[in-house]
Amino acid sequence: GDSVTQMEGPVTLSEEAFLTINCTYTATGYPSLFWYVQYPGEGLQLLLKATKADDKGSNKGFEATYRKETTSFHLEKGSVQVSDSAVYFCALTDSGGSNYKLTFGKGTLLTVNP
């Protein structure tokens, strides 16, 4: 079945540091890939997405590139801010019959210190 493996947290960075959160996946079909973010006390919000190989999703300074050859979708940001402190979830939805379903990674807690 489908699965998502993402970097174990927690991750603690200083403001303006470079961020990478690794995400790899296994899927039976041709998935679409997502990063969701959960700020403290809130629900999940879509951060970015990519639907085919070599697509780059980007939003709020975050980027992730759909790498089919390495089955990866790593999240990066060049300079994090305190306001980026949140839990980040990598997720996929398959292109086949189960395309209603989102499969999530376990989440990575990011804390950014001033």
Added chain:
Amino acid sequence: DADVTQTPRNRITKTGKRIMLECSQTKGHDRMYWYRQDPGLGLRLIYYSFDVKDINKGEISDGYSVSRQAQAKFSLSLESAIPNQTALYFCATSDPGLAVNEQFFGPGTRLTVL
């Protein structure tokens, strides 16, 4: 106003009690979902509904039931709550007309079963 709302936002109850969590949406989406979130486990799908007459079990449906009262309303019930159902519960919606299964989440209900 939020597109996906959940009530209550917090609930503390005792073992054996019946609990209902409610979800309403103004997005006009046909598909609705219930997830639970546990620390270190990501989100897991409890039930999903493609329309008012179509309800399906997810990966962890035991101990839960749902009711889709209208396109806009999807309730989750715990018939006899137990402590290991203590978790954060999220409702989500999606539009099957979109090419990508992007889901939109409510703010969550924090349930504690004593």
